Amino acid sequence: MFLDYHAVLVFLITGVAMVSAPLILGFLFRPSNPYPEKNMAYECAEDPIGPAQIRFDMRFYTTALIFIIFEVEIALMFPWARVFRDAPNQTLALGAGLIFMSIVFLGLVVDWVKGDLDWVKTFHNKRRVQD
Amino acid sequence: METLIDFFTGTLGLGPTLALSLAYATAIGSLLGFITVYAMFAIWMERKVAAHIQQRFGPMEVGGWHGWAQSPADALKLMFKEDIIPSGANKVLFWIAPAIVFCGVLAGFIAIPFAAGVQIVDIDLGVFFIIAIASIEVIGVIMAGWSSNSKYSLFGAVREAAQVVSYELPSATALLAPILVVGSFKLGDFNTYQAEHGWIIFSNPFMWIALLVYFIASLAGCKRAPFDLPEAESELVSGFHTEYSGMRFSFFGLEEFVSMLLVSAITCTLFLGGYTLPFNFLDVANLAAPFHLLGVAVLIVKIFAVIFVQMWLRWTLPRMRVDQVMTMGYKYLLPWALFAVAGTAVWHVWMEG
Numbered sequence: 006m007f008l009d010y011h012a013v014l015v016f017l018i019t020g021v022a023m024v025s026a027p028l029i030l031g032f033l034f035r036p037s038n039p040y041p042e043k044n045m046a047y048e049c050a051e052d053p054i055g056p057a058q059i060r061f062d063m064r065f066y067t068t069a070l071i072f073i074i075f076e077v078e079i080a081l082m083f084p085w086a087r088v089f090r091d092a093p094n095q096t097l098a099l100g101a102g103l104i105f106m107s108i109v110f111l112g113l114v115v116d117w118v119k120g121d122l123d124w125v126k127t128f129h130n131k132r133r134v135q136d
Numbered sequence: 137m138e139t140l141i142d143f144f145t146g147t148l149g150l151g152p153t154l155a156l157s158l159a160y161a162t163a164i165g166s167l168l169g170f171i172t173v174y175a176m177f178a179i180w181m182e183r184k185v186a187a188h189i190q191q192r193f194g195p196m197e198v199g200g201w202h203g204w205a206q207s208p209a210d211a212l213k214l215m216f217k218e219d220i221i222p223s224g225a226n227k228v229l230f231w232i233a234p235a236i237v238f239c240g241v242l243a244g245f246i247a248i249p250f251a252a253g254v255q256i257v258d259i260d261l262g263v264f265f266i267i268a269i270a271s272i273e274v275i276g277v278i279m280a281g282w283s284s285n286s287k288y289s290l291f292g293a294v295r296e297a298a299q300v301v302s303y304e305l306p307s308a309t310a311l312l313a314p315i316l317v318v319g320s321f322k323l324g325d326f327n328t329y330q331a332e333h334g335w336i337i338f339s340n341p342f343m344w345i346a347l348l349v350y351f352i353a354s355l356a357g358c359k360r361a362p363f364d365l366p367e368a369e370s371e372l373v374s375g376f377h378t379e380y381s382g383m384r385f386s387f388f389g390l391e392e393f394v395s396m397l398l399v400s401a402i403t404c405t406l407f408l409g410g411y412t413l414p415f416n417f418l419d420v421a422n423l424a425a426p427f428h429l430l431g432v433a434v435l436i437v438k439i440f441a442v443i444f445v446q447m448w449l450r451w452t453l454p455r456m457r458v459d460q461v462m463t464m465g466y467k468y469l470l471p472w473a474l475f476a477v478a479g480t481a482v483w484h485v486w487m488e489g
Contacts, residue, residue, distance in 0.1 A: 009259045012160075012246055013269075016256075019164050020239020027383050031215045035382065044223040046286035047378055056224065057287045065294050068462070072301045075470075079308050082477075083264055083321075086312045089481065090319030099485045106478055113470060122466045124459035 067121055078109045139253050163256050167245055171394055176207035178393045182447050189451040217382035222285055225379070229283035233276045234380070234387040240272030241395045248401045249324050251411050251420070251431030262323040263315060266402060267308050270357075270395065274300050277366075280388075281376035292375025296366030299461055300357055306469035307353035313346035313480045314406040327410040331419065335409040340487070342479035347407045349473045351442075354399035356465070358392060361450040365458055400442040404435060408442075411435040 046053045085102050092098035116122050140162055144155035180195065183206070187194030199205025221230060247262045249255040259265050274297050281293020314336050315321065318329045330336060337343050356363035367375035377388045404410060411420055411431030420431045456464070 009257045012163075012257045013243055013259075013265075015160055016164070016243040016246055017239050019168070020242040021235045023168060023242070024235040024238050024387055027215060028219070031219070031383050034216050036218050038218065039220065041223065043220060046222050046224070046284070047373060048287065049373070053287070057285045057290055058282060059287070059290070061290065061294050065298050068298045068302060071466075072305065075305050076308070079305060079312075082309075082312055083315070086315040086477075087319065087321060089316050089484070095485050099481050102481055103478060106474055110471065110474055113466070117467065122462065124462040 064124065071116060071121060074112065075109070078105075078112070082106070082109075167242075167256070171242070171245075171397070174397060175390050175393045176211065178396070178443065179207045179210075179389075180204065181443075182393075182450075185444065185447045186451045189448070211386065214383055214386045219384060220379070220381045222379045224285040226283035226285070229279045230379075233280035233283065234384050234391075235276075236279065237273050237276035237391050238387050238394075240269050240276070241391055241398055243269045244398045245401075247323050248398070249327055249405065249410065250435055252327070252428045254429065254432060255324060258322050258324040260322055262321045263311055263402075263406070264321055266398070267304070267311070270398065271300070271304060273391070273395070277376050280380070284376070284379040286379050288373045288378045289376050292366045292372045292378065295372075295458065296359065296376060299363065299365060299465075300359070302462060302465040303353045303356035303363075303469070306349050306465060306473045307357060309470065309473035309477060310346040310350035310353065311402075311406065312477045313343055316477065316480050316484065317343075323405055323410075326405055327412060330409045331412045334415065335407070335412075337407045337409075340480055340483040342476045342483060343407065345472055346476040346480070347403070349469050349476065350407070351403060351445075353465075353469055353473075354403065355446060355449065356461070358395045358399060358446075360392075360396070360446055362453040362456050363461060364450075364455060365461060396443055396446060397439065400439045400446070401435070403442055404438040408438055 046057060082102070082105065085098070085105070089095075089098055089102070140159040141152075141155050144150050144158050145152060148155075150158070180203070184194045184202070195203030195206040197203055198209050221227060244266045246256045247259045247266055249258070277296050277300075278293050281289040281291075281296075284290070314326065317336055317339050318326055320326070320329075326336070333339065337347055359366055366372070367377075372378075377385055380388065411434045413420060413434060420428065420434060423430065
């Protein structure tokens with residue numbers, strides 16, 4: 006048990022080291038000749054206007070929210086799948102699992118009908134929600 | 137890992153701390169060596185597969201025989217390239233983003249069993265752990281895109297985050313089906329189960345749906361075509377790594393191939409029998425001491441079969457539109473994955489219970 010997550014930490018550190026080692030080694034060989042034109046952000050030879058850390062579309066926020074809700078629900082299904090085989094009353098375990106899964110699916114249907122799953126939100130969809 | 141520690145303490149008579157560090161050194165060294173050789177071979181293979189699908193030859197010059205030395209030469213070239221940091225970039229985030237992207241995928245390999253006993257540690261949360269640690273990648277990608285101070289990078293990063301995060305739902309759900317059958321999270325248990333009862337893919341008809349859903353979702357999770365929208369070169373230049381150059385850029389490319397290896401290894405272990413042979417006609421896991429390493433060869437052959445299908449799809453199908461990707465993930469794959477899990481549970485109770 007101790008060894009398991011000990012190894013995870015060691016491997017995460019190894020990952021960082023493996024990325025930095027060639028960079029440090031390459032520092033000895035590679036040229037370094039920066040000038041303003043080279044360091045300019047790439048926008049197909051146009052001068053970039055303003056900073057790039059701008060606001061982006063709301064749709065990504067909706068997607069992230071939907072993801073968090075469903076991911077938590079699916080994470081809750083993992084323990085059920087793990088013990089399903091050893092459950093004393095399998096029919097009860099099956100019923101519980103199916104009820105939970107249908108609730109998850111109902112959540113998906115609600116999102117679907119409200120049009121949150123559509124990437125391109127049309128006027129038609131908006132009207133349907135308001136009606 | 138435990139076998140290694142026992143070997144160092146028992147046979148060579150070393151102290152526990154020294155044995156532990158030596159075991160780590162062996163494990164890390166062999167894994168990194170394997171990943172590096174694999175990545176170079178896979179890049180060469182990708183170029184060859186692409187070329188032959190398009191009736192070209194691909195690399196033919198470097199190294200003599202069919203351009204086998206093309207990838208090492210490219211790696212060497214990238215090391216001598218200048219490391220450009222765009223003006224206005226957030227330097228700290230820009231520096232550590234490739235490391236975060238890479239170490240999440242690397243840590244996933246801890247739990248993969250390559251043959252009986254050839255596994256770094258058999259973590260008791262195996263499958264769950266791999267899903268969790270592989271999704272660290274998204275954080276690194278957002279850091280790379282946000283810190284580059286380039287609009288293409290930002291759009292590529294948020295697109296990629298939305299896509300990878302959406303396709304994690306069907307892939308995690310589809311993995312519930314084999315867990316239901318085996319009743320364990322440990323990846324080692326999947327191999328012992330499949331040696332006894334045959335491959336999980338043949339255990340019930342719903343498992344084929346689960347495999348298909350997981351395969352498609354893992355393609356999207358690795359940003360492979362037809363889901364390579366974050367790097368759509370005709371609209372976003374190169375996505376979140378537009379501003380990266382030299383060695384730092386090569387780590388994003390390396391990460392793509394290593395995560396292909398990781399998802400193929402999961403597909404093979406969970407659905408396609410791991411290191412066991414079909415119908416277990418040669419019990420690879422229980423052969424005499426050095427011959428159980430044959431399992432490594434069996435698993436690698438299976439992994440490369442899956443990787444070949446991934447490459448084949450990349451050069452056959454056109455890229456999807458962003459709204460098609462979202463429709464595919466939420467409206468097709470997620471309901472089918474839930475259906476496969478429910479079907480497996482029902483099958484287990486009524487057909488076998």
